[in-house]
Amino acid sequence: MGGGNRNAFGLAFDANGKVWNSRLCNADSDNDGKTNGVELGDPNCVWTEGAVPEITSGLSHPGVCEPWDSERCLAHNQWEFCDREVFSCPAMDATEDLKGGESDVRxxxxxxxxxxxxxxxxxxxxxxxxxxxxxxxxxxxxxxxxxxxxxxxxxxxHWNNPELRSHYTDSSGLTLFYxxxxxxxxxxxxxxxxxxxxxxxxxxxxxxxxxxxxxxxxxxxxxxxxxxxxxxxxxxxxxxxxxxxxxxxxxxxxxxxxxxxxxxxxxxxxxxxxxxxxxxxxxxxxxxxxxxxxxxxxxxxxxxxxxxxxxxxxxxxxxxxxxxxxxxxxxxxCFNWGPRGGGEGLIVGGCSLTNAVIQSFSMKVMAKCSMTGDVCQPECKEMVKETRLNDECMGNEDVFGLVKVLSEGEPRLENIWRAFESCDDEIKMDDVLTRLILSLV
Known part of the structure; x- marks a missing residue:
């Protein structure tokens, strides 16, 4: 999805008109001794868009000099975030009794x-x-x-793993000084x-x-x-x-x-x-x-x-x-609200939001819906339709979204939202079928 500056291969690809050809394929954009084609599984430079590369495993990155910590590559992998100076803090360094180390895990x-x-x-x-x-x-x-x-x-x-790979490991951490x-x-x-x-x-x-x-x-x-x-x-x-x-x-x-x-x-x-x-x-x-x-x-x-x-x-x-x-x-x-706050009201879209309103809604959901949120019960579907049609507070999409934001960190209420939304897919499908039938009549 991008982010930050382009690496060496990105710059070379852009300069080549965003085209994969023998010129770009035979180049070594990251200066690690391997051509871009070798690193991407196309050593003979014959790949075309939509085709499967000749080699699909054991590949490497054409924009990152590897091995990362080799003498050769340390001179090339110099992006801004790797160029930063060693962490220095004058206010910390001036304190003689500064301590750091393993924390006491409760x-x-x-x-x-x-x-x-x-x-x-x-x-x-x-x-x-x-x-x-x-x-x-x-x-x-x-x-x-x-x-x-x-x-x-x-x-x-926080990690991002869009490919859902299971072999990634991490050894990063945090050092606190006191x-x-x-x-x-x-x-x-x-x-x-x-x-x-x-x-x-x-x-x-x-x-x-x-x-x-x-x-x-x-x-x-x-x-x-x-x-x-x-x-x-x-x-x-x-x-x-x-x-x-x-x-x-x-x-x-x-x-x-x-x-x-x-x-x-x-x-x-x-x-x-x-x-x-x-x-x-x-x-x-x-x-x-x-x-x-x-x-x-x-x-x-x-x-x-x-x-x-x-x-x-x-x-x-x-x-x-x-x-x-x-x-x-x-x-x-700009206030404290909900079970950990004062329960004061907030007027949104003609609705006065109070703890009493949320409690009444929660009881209705608990009585009709599966609290796991993975099953759409028929009585839950009817309750959701009726609520969205007639409830000026929780039937209002903006109000409902706002209450979800206000109640973040409250596990019980998060279960309520999950239960209330358990029939959304079925309701959408019902709406699609209804429109289709009406178009055929």
Whole structure:
């Protein structure tokens, strides 16, 4: 699906007019001593489009010099993310009592667990991706651990394996450094972003936006904070983007602009000195996507084949409930809601969403549908049709989608959504058959 700069073979293929011929076949684009044809299973340069190559196993990459760590290849495999300097953090290096090593794994998280993006934890401490050397915290602030701070952490590892291969292994990990030498402030993190994306295929440029409004930040910030750093996050359709800080309706400062965004080489925008962020200020996030590689609409999702539009921020001093200020279409999600929140109402599409509304809907689904979501029970199908026809709240597609976003991380409610949607395929098939019959009458 692309992403980042082209490798040596990609450049050679483009320069050759995107044509496979003997010239490109006999070239050695990555300088590893093997021709492109040999690496791709066409040593005699006879392959034509649509045909099966002469050799289909034991192949190698024509754009990556291999073996990767050989003396010959170390001089050629010099992409940007491999050229970064060794991780250095002056604030960390200046602390004599700095420690690092094996972490104490608590019983609760002793066994790796397959899960979604939500682990039940609400605070993001740090993150890493290809192209980032590491996370260096300021001497002004850090994350407190121990008796009066974080007592355990969960580490998520995200892999993308579209071919569903079973022989891949991974040995990457994370080293945390800590010190009893407390910083002046406790650090925190929050995210601003759009939770509903609809990116049509074949578009050279499509922009989605999100904003933490002045009314939201007045509600979430009891006092001024200072932004230490921020990073823009999209997936492989990401083309460019920026994050602006606004005050009194006017742009105060651009907190980060990525004119050429690359998922494989994210840019962390560090602010030294930190940027003051006042209650009533606004954060505006703009993400531009290029969907010309897609043949179907791309929606919001965790997979790299789906998309995101987020701005991640680290700041100080920490505010306990400041973790996210999100949008779902034009609705601003700037409050605590659901079983872990206060259950306050939200008016969307003429519907007043409260915990009581969700509980009533949940009871109806539990009584009619299979909670595993893998069987469509007849009574469930009729209940779903009736709900979507007559229920002004949960029958509204926008409201239903919004509630799913609000309830992320609640396993019981995730089962409810799965059960409610268990008959969707059959209902769609019924609709197709009905339209076909009507067209024949």
């Amino acid at each position: 019983t609760k998280f002793a066994t790796p667990t397959l899960c979604g993006m939500d682990t039940g934890c609400t605070n993001l401490i740090t993150g890493w991706g290809p192209g980032l050397p590491g996370q260096c915290f300021s001497e002004r602030a850090a994350f407190r651990i121990g008796k009066h701070g974080y007592k355990y952490a969960v580490m998520q590892m 010190t009893p030498n407390l910083r002046p402030n406790d650090a925190g993190s929050f995210v601003v972003g759009q939770r509903y994306l609809d990116i049509k295929p074949g578009l050279e440029s499509h922009t989605e936006t999100a904003m933490a409004s002045s009314s939201c930040t007045r509600k979430m910030l009891p006092y001024p904070i200072h932004i230490l750093n921020n990073v823009l996050h999209m997936h492989y359709l990401g083309k460019s983007g920026y994050i602006d800080l606004r005050r009194n309706g006017n742009k105060l400062k651009t907190l980060g602009r990525d004119d050429v965004f690359s998922y494989d080489s994210p840019v962390q925008h560090v602010h030294d000195p930190p940027i003051e962020f006042l209650p009533g200020d606004e954060v505006f996030v703009s993400c531009t996507f290029d969907s010309r590689s897609k043949s179907e609409t791309t929606y919001y999702g965790y997979d790299t084949s789906a998309e995101m539009c987020y701005g991640f921020f680290q700041y100080y001093p920490v505010i306990g409930n400041l973790t996210s200020m999100l949008n779902y279409k034009d609705v601003e999600l």
